[in-house]
Amino acid sequence: MCGAHAAVRHLLGGMQELNVITVIDMEAGLEHLSRGTDRHVDALLVVAEPYFKALETARRCVELGRELKIPRVAAVANKFRSNRDLEVVRKYAASHNIEILAEVPYDDEIQSADLAGSAPDLGERNAAAAAIEKVAVALGL
Template sequence: MRIALAGKGGAGKTTIAATLARLTARTGARVLAIDADSNPNLGAALGIDAARTAPVAHLPAALVSRRLDGAALTVPVEELIHTHGLPGPDGVDLVCMGAPEHAGEGCLCSAHATVSALLADLGSFPATVAVVDMEASPEQLSRGTVQHADVLLLIAEPYFRSLETVRRLAALSAELSIAEVAVVANKLRSAADREAISEFCERHGLRCWGEVPWSEKVVRADLAARPLLDAAPEGAAVSAIAQLSTRLGDLELA
């Protein structure tokens, strides 16, 4: 299963992605975490020393070739993970999209193509769960970078700009062949927050698959540069993400 997470910057994608990846790995599943953000932070959220993520984990453009039917990997998936993956806590492997090394380099077209090709080839590994932390941008949908995802989780905070971002992302995702698109409500502080997300989903024909409450423990974990799962394993936020992991594990895709 290939799960991508999208949303406005600061909505909580990376924290949820990292926690989801590790909790899923604890069930015995093989998990590949893919940092599809050119400003990568997923490794730190997983608990991997930032010094280890560069340059080994970054996927070079040479890993992909362009064909008439789209981008394709030039090496087998297993070789890619062995060469460019980093092992993380709970057995999660991490790979990162290519990032700019200098100013004025130009676009990241090849980096996006590499992630797209990896997700395409992961379709032949249904037992592997890929968790993709996307950029805070509609570009990975407009480019079709995550067109091969099975599930797209739109992370929504209960305020206008975050919900407006989710609305735009949902409209773009409807033009791709993603089997399941759903909202995860994050940073809920009150019943009013919960109602705002519920009303939004109903108005736009979206389903809400999870609710993660606001927690000072999440803020403190980030300030301490510690993974949420290590800093507050019994907290309400981790519990809510665990429920989301269970729901995804029970999902039957056509």
């Protein structure tokens, strides 16, 4: 058993009793699911970017989340640059019975802030910020 995954799993189990809202950004891929790190979560949001390998990984994460009986499993379409990109994600999700909770467009400001190692300063009219707000609303936060 991986010590880091066991520690996170234990921490999440303890937080469940506190009835607090916690958002955890896990690394991409299946390892945290296969090791049971997400055992105590109420929702699993899988990021789906408009690339075949990313979509295949997202599908496998959704399937594993369902097998683990996570109460809510959905995808967030991310970093799409065009309507074509978005349609690719939508079509793939529909063909695999995956709910898309929100659609976050690619944003130069977010990438620039990330490269600078700082938080993006997004106004309320920013499309990416609005999509992220939609995630919070859909989860009842």
